[in-house]
Amino acid sequence: MNMTESRILATSPMLLILLSLVIASLFDTTAGQIGVCYGMLGDPKPNPSDVVALYKQRNIQRMRIYDPNPETLTALRGSNIELILDVPKSDLQRIASSQTEADKWVNDNVKSYDGVRFRYINVGNEVKPSEQAARFLFPAMQNIQKAVSEAGLGIKISTSIEMGATVDTYPPSRGRFKDEYINLLQPVIDFLVSKQSPLLVNIYPYFSYMLDTNIPLDYALLKPNAPVVSDGPYSYKNLFDANLDSVYAALEKSGGGSLEIVVSESGWPTEGGTGTSVENAKTYVNNLIQHVKNGTPRKPGKAIETYIFAMFDENQKTPDYEKFWGMFLPNQQPKYDVNFD
Template sequence: MKMSSDQSRFLASLPLLLLLLSFLMASFFHTAAAQIGVCYGRIGNNLPRPADAVALYRNRNIRRMRLYDPNQEVLSALRGSNIDLLLDVPNPDLQRIASSQAEADTWVRNNVRNFNGVRFRYISVGNEVQPSDPTSRFVLPAMQNIDRAVSGLGIKVSTAIDTRGISGFPPSSGTFTPEFRNFIAPVIAFLVSKQSPLLVNVYPYFSYINNMRDIRLDYALFTSPSTVVNDGSNAYRNLFHALVDTVYAALEKTGGGSVEIVVSESGWPTAGGTATNVDNARTYVNNLIQTVKSGSPRRQGRPIETYIFGMFDENQKSPEFEKFFGMFLPNQQPKYGVNFD
């Protein structure tokens, strides 16, 4: 059968199409792998030097970091590292930065603009601020001032919340509590207008130890062999997905249906409390890394950018189990094996 000229042209272009497809697939898998970051908490008196910590991130192929304060030595060590950074504005600074644009401009100049070669990805204005906290009324104006201060830099501004202000079961019934809704609704409107994500600290560990009567350990560790919760057309085999989708449902009910969630903390301690051991931590962290690649039942096929808590054990934290969330000891030796790919 004689081919038409259109068929000939298509066949001639096929190698190029296949090449482009291979690049797209490689890009997809690279993006999926790059969704994982690690939180660099520094509340300890025996931690490695910042330069050594950054080198460990690079050696372990950890391409994203959360840093809870603009420590100048850490920021200097990050120059040229190609590590994407989620940087916090600490809670004690919120009132000052909310008070004037000049204060926000100064903060950004000293901690962002002065550090060429650092790949700033997000700025979290506050961490786990509760509506009852005196600083809660400063979160949104501080976010607005920081957002103006980073204009033109391509940095998204958000805030990090925990899940204490969210209720509802099953996940589709998720809603913000009335008090938390009053606090978060204007923040969500800001995020929608800026196409910025909401940062959420998600801890199945805390849910499990606070409700061991109703929550199974395998559901918290991603090891349940079958569905635990049915919610309409969505089936849940792990608590992490259920928590994330409960927040998504609450966002949808508060005008935030377009807002993506970035999981800004999640982890499991190795000692110091209930169900804390190396095996559980290894199981949780490695399963978390694989699970977030494919999204959640409510947002299927969209990888969940996730920051594991944390890099090192921090010996000055309390209560006791808070000291042992690290994947590495302060001497940089791994506590358990983790596959970051």
């Protein structure tokens, strides 16, 4: 900075204030705050008001739920917890076929719950091209967007995809969307770009490890002593970063290079399959919480908004490894220690 610039700043308090705000924004880590997915397919299951109290007690500032459960939405009022609310796949056809139905869904499940901090509405979870819901995904997103806009609600609309939508993910820079997903995702990507909304992605290094135990466990668990994978100018010390950056590479190839990714699910099960244990789950979750503060090789220094799966086990799911992702027991006692700070 030269002498003239110094004098201008010294005599312009407003410039100093603006500069401090810009600097603060560069170091803002709120985008990396950890959320936790609250699935409800367990029996017994705790009362939603107790669950919200547990989130607050443990300083968990964000939640994802998979359908508009009235008891949970009521419990969230005034809690200051930010929410991802899913539109279930089963609702997509009805909402895609009628703007009136979309308006009603938003009115009943969003607008009616004043005091709830809705962060995103996630239209469909892991919709696959082979599913009937696929043909209704994009029009449902459009109708929900219109309903939200006309209701005067500033809520971002998105959808969540699985890592299975991508291919050629090793090395990450080769990542692209599978041919069968292009017709499904291209209008979605264009929509998200036009609205400056993020893409939600469910990322599970556990599944990669389960299917291929040649992957070093330390690399899947985000341990710092894991081997390094080189990809041109980028070096990868864990599978989470490699997976996430492969989706960023796929987005760049599909005109979505400007999009941010929200990791809408990630976790590790405590039992039920290869590599499952309380110790591995504890290691993965705690390493993940610290790691996402710092970004990926493609997006260094930019915190990653991430949602851990899940708050509780869901014993009504199949197969067995789907049952045991919870960090807490139904009585709200922790299965293992987690540091959410």
